[in-house]
Amino acid sequence: xxxxxxxxxxxxxxxxxxxxxxxxxxxxxxxxxxxxxxxxxxxxxxxxxxxxxxxxxxxxxxxxxxxxxxxxxxxxxxxxxxxxxxxxxxxxxxxxxxxxxxxxxxxxxxxxxxxxxxxxxxxxxxxxxxxxxxxxxxxxxxxxxxxxxxxxxxxxxxxxxxxxxxxxxxxxxxxxxxxxxxxxxxxxxxxxxxxxxxxxxxxxxxxxxxxxxxxxxxxxxxxxxx
Amino acid sequence: xxxxxxxxxxxxxxxxxxxxxxxxxxxxxxxxxxxxxxxxxxxxxxxxxxxxxxxxxxxxxxxxxxxxxxxxxxxxxxxxxxxxxxxxxxxxxxxxxxxxxxxxxxxxxxxxxxxxxxxxxxxxxxxxxxxxxxxxxxxxxxxxxxxxxxxxxxxxxxxxxxxxxxxxxxxxxxxxxxxxxxxxxxxxxxxxxxxxxxxxxxxxxxxxxxxxxxxxxxxxxxxxxx
DNA sequence: CCTACCGATCGGTAGG
DNA sequence: CCTACCGATCGGTAGG
Numbered sequence: 001x002x003x004x005x006x007x008x009x010x011x012x013x014x015x016x017x018x019x020x021x022x023x024x025x026x027x028x029x030x031x032x033x034x035x036x037x038x039x040x041x042x043x044x045x046x047x048x049x050x051x052x053x054x055x056x057x058x059x060x061x062x063x064x065x066x067x068x069x070x071x072x073x074x075x076x077x078x079x080x081x082x083x084x085x086x087x088x089x090x091x092x093x094x095x096x097x098x099x100x101x102x103x104x105x106x107x108x109x110x111x112x113x114x115x116x117x118x119x120x121x122x123x124x125x126x127x128x129x130x131x132x133x134x135x136x137x138x139x140x141x142x143x144x145x146x147x148x149x150x151x152x153x154x155x156x157x158x159x160x161x162x163x164x165x166x167x168x169x170x171x172x173x174x175x176x177x178x179x180x181x182x183x184x185x186x187x188x189x190x191x192x193x194x195x196x197x198x199x200x201x202x203x204x205x206x207x208x209x210x211x212x213x214x215x216x217x218x219x220x221x222x223x224x225x226x
Numbered sequence: 227x228x229x230x231x232x233x234x235x236x237x238x239x240x241x242x243x244x245x246x247x248x249x250x251x252x253x254x255x256x257x258x259x260x261x262x263x264x265x266x267x268x269x270x271x272x273x274x275x276x277x278x279x280x281x282x283x284x285x286x287x288x289x290x291x292x293x294x295x296x297x298x299x300x301x302x303x304x305x306x307x308x309x310x311x312x313x314x315x316x317x318x319x320x321x322x323x324x325x326x327x328x329x330x331x332x333x334x335x336x337x338x339x340x341x342x343x344x345x346x347x348x349x350x351x352x353x354x355x356x357x358x359x360x361x362x363x364x365x366x367x368x369x370x371x372x373x374x375x376x377x378x379x380x381x382x383x384x385x386x387x388x389x390x391x392x393x394x395x396x397x398x399x400x401x402x403x404x405x406x407x408x409x410x411x412x413x414x415x416x417x418x419x420x421x422x423x424x425x426x427x428x429x430x431x432x433x434x435x436x437x438x439x440x441x442x443x444x445x446x447x448x449x450x451x452x
Numbered sequence: 453c454c455t456a457c458c459g460a461t462c463g464g465t466a467g468g
Numbered sequence: 469c470c471t472a473c474c475g476a477t478c479g480g481t482a483g484g
Contacts, residue, residue, distance in 0.1 A: 279478080290479095
């Protein structure tokens with residue numbers, strides 16, 4: 001767990017920049033380890049309060065070694081955010097495709113999106129998106145606009161669902177503002193949610209959806225018709 | 227604006243720890259200036275990315291001088307948060323007392339609370355509460371629990387209003403979760419709101435209230451009866 | 453509140 | 469990926 005070599009032999013690993021041969025697949029794994037450790041530390045302590053030495057230690061490296069994989073601390077932060085957004089979008093797309101086939105009801109689709117968002121935000125291994133949400137001050141303008149594209153992709157899926165609810169008169173305010181307020185309500189949960197006590201993610205999702213589209217026009221119960 | 231002495235004479239200010247005499251009231255003012263500058267910088271760049279030198283420069287002091295007024299950088303951060311919460315609570319109490327006399331309707335009271343919260347969060351000179359919300363990782367556990375008391379006072383005012391709405395069947399979910407989700411929706415606006423474009427704070431408050439208690443049971447229009 | 457300063461830490465690099 | 473290291477910056481202090 002401390003040293004990167006798992007061999008039982010006492011053989012020293014070769015020094016120098018490793019050649020990329022087919023039987024050396026450590027490289028990619030170490031990079032992934034660094035990103036995961038960075039996500040966890042950036043989330044717990046914040047970007048500025050986390051040193052590259054902290055990250056190196058967390059994966060059993062020495063202080064200079066992370067810079068073999070990333071050219072700067074900022075690049076490591078961006079990698080966390082970028083990977084977080086790509087993973088989140090993939091999961092959202094999968095969840096929605098599965099749901100679309102079964103329930104064409106807009107309220108049910110909103111519930112799927114909300115539930116999935118809570119999972120991404122609060123579920124196991126959920127450090128990447130909170131880091132993206134709360135450390136965006138520390139990336140460059142160029143990086144921010146690259147991320148904005150990914151965020152836009154993620155959010156664009158919500159648009160038709162909210163639009164449909166609005167047209168059904170089930171949304172209390174304009175779609176654009178509703179989206180911003182709803183994301184706020186969800187994203188803020190990363191600040192107070194405690195997995196070990198209180199509501200489950202399912203209960204949370206139910207409560208959120210009920211708060212937003214309430215017991216409006218369409219009466220509760222019988223959301224899906226067989 | 228650069229030097230603390232406004233005299234036209236070239237007289238040097240006396241060195242050494244100043245005695246507290248009645249004709250020296252600079253002391254308190256400089257402290258306030260430091261807190262204001264700290265709030266602005268902590269908000270824009272974050273606590274860790276702001277140096278005490280930045281703050282000193284912002285008020286025309288030299289690098290060591292802030293420590294004459296505050297024993298540490300952390301004490302300066304806590305002063306920002308503490309003052310922000312006390313000010314916010316005072317303003318909320320004033321707004322609510324005024325509203326209670328006029329409109330006893332729970333929905334109208336919620337709208338007053340929401341509008342006031344947006345003002346505290348997004349109005350002119352509104353750096354203190356965002357700093358409190360987004361830099362709480364940087365204070366000690368002891369400070370955090372002191373602040374929690376103030377936050378609890380601030381939030382307690384919302385409880386009876388939400389409770390009344392819940393009993394009227396106008397709240398889609400349990401009161402406790404509603405409070406957390408609503409504060410999330412509001413607090414997140416500090417991340418995206420741009421005073422120079424888009425909705426006004428009044429429009430924002432209308433939209434938020436409409437989203438939360440929607441066009442539920444009681445029909446819209448005629449909220450107050452003359 | 454300024455001057456002069458210190459110890460610690462940090463991001464990053466050369467060279468292997 | 470390690471070793472050894474550097475320049476810069478930072479929070480904080482003594483002494484007046």
